[in-house]
Amino acid sequence: MTDIVATLAGGEVEQRQRRGWLFSAIWLAFLFYPLERILQYRGPWPWTVAGYVSLVLFAVVFLLGFRDFRRRLHDDDRRPEQTRRAWTTLLLLTALLVPVVPAAGDAVLTGSVYLAVFGIITLPGRTGVAVVAVVAAAVEILPRVVDGWTPDNSAAITVVAAAMAAWGVKTLIQRNAQLLEVRRRLADLAVVEERERLARDVHDILGHSLTVVTVKAELAGRLIDHDPRRAAAEVADIEVLARQALADVRSTVGGFRHLRLDEELLGAHSALDAAEIELCRHGTVDDVPEDRRELFARVLREAVTNVVRHSGASTCTVDLGRERITVEDDGIGPGAGGEHGSTGSGLSGLADLVRDAGGTLTIARGTRGGFRVTAEVRE
Numbered sequence: 001m002t003d004i005v006a007t008l009a010g011g012e013v014e015q016r017q018r019r020g021w022l023f024s025a026i027w028l029a030f031l032f033y034p035l036e037r038i039l040q041y042r043g044p045w046p047w048t049v050a051g052y053v054s055l056v057l058f059a060v061v062f063l064l065g066f067r068d069f070r071r072r073l074h075d076d077d078r079r080p081e082q083t084r085r086a087w088t089t090l091l092l093l094t095a096l097l098v099p100v101v102p103a104a105g106d107a108v109l110t111g112s113v114y115l116a117v118f119g120i121i122t123l124p125g126r127t128g129v130a131v132v133a134v135v136a137a138a139v140e141i142l143p144r145v146v147d148g149w150t151p152d153n154s155a156a157i158t159v160v161a162a163a164m165a166a167w168g169v170k171t172l173i174q175r176n177a178q179l180l181e182v183r184r185r186l187a188d189l190a191v192v193e194e195r196e197r198l199a200r201d202v203h204d205i206l207g208h209s210l211t212v213v214t215v216k217a218e219l220a221g222r223l224i225d226h227d228p229r230r231a232a233a234e235v236a237d238i239e240v241l242a243r244q245a246l247a248d249v250r251s252t253v254g255g256f257r258h259l260r261l262d263e264e265l266l267g268a269h270s271a272l273d274a275a276e277i278e279l280c281r282h283g284t285v286d287d288v289p290e291d292r293r294e295l296f297a298r299v300l301r302e303a304v305t306n307v308v309r310h311s312g313a314s315t316c317t318v319d320l321g322r323e324r325i326t327v328e329d330d331g332i333g334p335g336a337g338g339e340h341g342s343t344g345s346g347l348s349g350l351a352d353l354v355r356d357a358g359g360t361l362t363i364a365r366g367t368r369g370g371f372r373v374t375a376e377v378r379e
Contacts, residue, residue, distance in 0.1 A: 027062070028063075030113050120167050139155040211308050216241070219234050278315045287320050289322060295354065311370055311371060315330050327373045329371055334364070
């Protein structure tokens with residue numbers, strides 16, 4: 001599921017980038033004015049052709065420039081290159097307006113809107129504002145110094161208004177891009193967390209099951225000569241455990257595995273008995289609220305696995321209560337060397353699970369010198 005979320009988040013970014021050209025295409029409506037003037041032109045035909053070709057190329061470069069800008073919106077490490085590309089596109093747009101002048105006359109100043117909009121969106125803040133100021137000054141000055149051109153007192157206002165609108169759109173694009181990036185990162189984190197959870201569950205399953213299988217196999221090997229019947233029973237148990245472990249792994253990968261506290265108590269008794277460790281139990285499953293039983297079952301499984309593996313104990317006590325579960329042994333205990341003296345990845349993952357449930361996991365020396373693992377979840 002989290003992989004799907006991540007894919008959808010990335011796909012949404014790509015889809016918005018593909019639709020970005022629609023925004024820039026809207027501005028092409030202003031080219032109607034120089035196009036209309038070219039249609040009315042009755043001068044030499046080469047200037048008419050040059051005007052048409054230049055306007056088409058102008059529109060294409062404008063669209064491609066915006067497409068390039070949107071595609072590189074997240075490349076923070078390439079800002080200088082983006083600025084150079086924006087300047088190149090802006091100068092090319094300006095150059096393409098020159099061949100339009102003979103046929104379109106002062107209508108070519110419509111292109112100033114494109115230059116201002118492109119500059120304010122693609123260039124850094126102050127540089128973009130400077131471009132808008134230069135363009136606004138040009139549309140005010142050129143009609144007053146070029147013969148045959150008619151000054152328009154609202155031209156500069158139009159340019160500035162268009163630039164301000166474009167700046168607002170630029171801000172919106174950047175905010176949306178940032179939100180999409182955050183969503184994509186959250187989806188990636190969800191994938192990582194899900195994989196860690198799956199790895200933790202598989203570790204718990206295989207660690208417990210393989211430990212019990214190993215202990216029972218060793219017991220069967222010792223019994224095969226003088227008690228073949230019991231050895232055969234242990235081998236049968238190994239087969240059942242192996243099949244159950246395989247089923248647990250499959251259900252965990254499928255996301256459907258749930259531990260039952262009563263079943264884990266039976267499994268703990270079987271594992272400890274195979275390791276010749278006596279189980280002493282206080283409390284019952286009914287003492288534990290329903291919403292905590294699966295968590296306590298996980299604690300019981302991991303703690304008993306460690307007892308069987310590393311403790312060298314002769315007895316193990318399981319104390320069940322409404323708010324806590326305690327597993328204590330009389331083995332070598334912490335700080336006595338060996339793996340039992342460390343928490344290991346299993347108990348570390350278990351601590352995360354208990355913390356996520358609003359509780360605490362305590363690992364310390366017990367009253368009998370061995371390990372004591374306590375998970376407590378208060379109401």
